[in-house]
Amino acid sequence: MESICVSAPGKLILHGEHAVVYGKVALAASLNLRSFLKLTFTSDDSIEVFLPDIDIHASWKIKELQSLFSSPHFNGDVQSPQEANSDCLQLIRHFLSLSEDTHDTKPLALVAFVYLLGHITQKLSGMKVELRSSLPTGAGLGSSAAFSTCLAAGLLVASGSIKDSRLGWEEKELDLINKWAFQGEKVIHGRPSGIDNSVSTFGGALCFQGGKITPLEKVPKLDMMLVNTKVPRSTKILVAGLRERYEKYPDIYRPVIDSVEAISVKCEETLSHLNDVPNDPAMIQTLRDLIGLNHHHLNFLGVGHKSLDEVCSICTEHGLSAKLTGAGGGGCAFCLITKDDSPRAIASVTESLQKCGYECWRTTVGGHGVKCHDPNEVISQLN
Numbered sequence: 001m002e003s004i005c006v007s008a009p010g011k012l013i014l015h016g017e018h019a020v021v022y023g024k025v026a027l028a029a030s031l032n033l034r035s036f037l038k039l040t041f042t043s044d045d046s047i048e049v050f051l052p053d054i055d056i057h058a059s060w061k062i063k064e065l066q067s068l069f070s071s072p073h074f075n076g077d078v079q080s081p082q083e084a085n086s087d088c089l090q091l092i093r094h095f096l097s098l099s100e101d102t103h104d105t106k107p108l109a110l111v112a113f114v115y116l117l118g119h120i121t122q123k124l125s126g127m128k129v130e131l132r133s134s135l136p137t138g139a140g141l142g143s144s145a146a147f148s149t150c151l152a153a154g155l156l157v158a159s160g161s162i163k164d165s166r167l168g169w170e171e172k173e174l175d176l177i178n179k180w181a182f183q184g185e186k187v188i189h190g191r192p193s194g195i196d197n198s199v200s201t202f203g204g205a206l207c208f209q210g211g212k213i214t215p216l217e218k219v220p221k222l223d224m225m226l227v228n229t230k231v232p233r234s235t236k237i238l239v240a241g242l243r244e245r246y247e248k249y250p251d252i253y254r255p256v257i258d259s260v261e262a263i264s265v266k267c268e269e270t271l272s273h274l275n276d277v278p279n280d281p282a283m284i285q286t287l288r289d290l291i292g293l294n295h296h297h298l299n300f301l302g303v304g305h306k307s308l309d310e311v312c313s314i315c316t317e318h319g320l321s322a323k324l325t326g327a328g329g330g331g332c333a334f335c336l337i338t339k340d341d342s343p344r345a346i347a348s349v350t351e352s353l354q355k356c357g358y359e360c361w362r363t364t365v366g367g368h369g370v371k372c373h374d375p376n377e378v379i380s381q382l383n
């Protein structure tokens, strides 16, 4: 059977999470943790989706899907993605027998799948779609965007809208993947900024504001420790909660959101300087200060968690700086590691964090965006 394989990375937001939803500047880079999708055409009269990371296995008859997709909500041009509209999402929820008011965002992965399938695929045929990830799900590292980016790319290739290109896609094709991935993120998040799907699609390090993506050319190699508190949370709920507080007290929240943006801008300048003058101690101190300040701001915005504060205090006690990353409320923090940090301090921090039950791993940022693979190569990643 013919297969299509794609992968897409997660991301690390350095600064600007949440503020970016309000049109402010944010800085992010891709991670070396990826999601892998394998789509196999079958001769069956059904479409099967297997999402083992979230314990979902679903299958529908092609006839049932054809009847759903005959609704005018699915009309439109694959080359110009339409907004994920609420009536269409309602129809899909009904088709999947999902209740309206659920705090469990896992099933939204299926809503996103059906949404993208109905809009991207012109002619349905039997297929099995399987997605696995090395990213923790719902932990602030952009697993939802990696999922949406893989789906968008896989379905666009399957429908013949873009080519199966193991040598890399052209800018125009990446743009189309990114636009559909953004719609997938909308289904999962409600009101995403678009930063996560942009990093997952284009890779590298970028500055993002109001949909505009500017690759960061001058970034020194950043060594990070990621810390997963393993406290579950949902981006959709955290983003919606802040929106409610912001709308109630705009004059109180706006200055803090503006200050988060000032931190992103200062960080970009500092990174550029460090690229020219590596390890400049004053600039390294600025990076540390910005991390501490932003973590406090995110707490003010109500997206912190005591586990994340504990991570930051442990790092600070050892002279390191950490902040939450992504939507917060649990999930991950990152700790900046510099040349001046002694291996002993790093080992001691790691041990203290692990004693609290947190998972730690070292990483660098800025790898490849969405990619098409040889199916045999990916089969080994999936098993």
Ligand SMILES: Nc1ncnc2c1ncn2[C@@H]1O[C@H](COP(=O)(O)OP(=O)(O)O)[C@@H](O)[C@H]1O
Residues within 6 Å of the ligand: 035, 051, 052, 053, 054, 105, 106, 107, 108, 109, 110, 131, 132, 133, 136, 137, 138, 139, 140, 141, 142, 143, 144, 145, 147, 188, 189, 233, 234, 235, 236, 326, 327
């Ligand atoms: N590996 C995966 N398989 C299926 N769905 C996934 C996967 N990773 C993420 N998702 C979808 O994304 C949701 C988590 O998204 P979100 O709350 O934004 O967290 P994150 O910070 O990881 O992006 C999950 O509930 C699920 O709907």
Ligand SMILES: C[C@@](O)(CCOP(=O)(O)O)CC(=O)O
Residues within 6 Å of the ligand: 016, 017, 018, 019, 020, 021, 139, 140, 141, 142, 143, 144, 189, 191, 192, 193, 194, 195, 196, 235, 239, 325, 326, 327, 328
């Ligand atoms: C909080 C936010 O800035 C980032 C969310 O990232 P994640 O889903 O927690 O990985 C939301 C967004 O930008 O859409």
Ligand SMILES: [Mg+2]
Residues within 6 Å of the ligand: 142, 143, 144, 145, 189, 196, 235
């Ligand atoms: Mg997400």
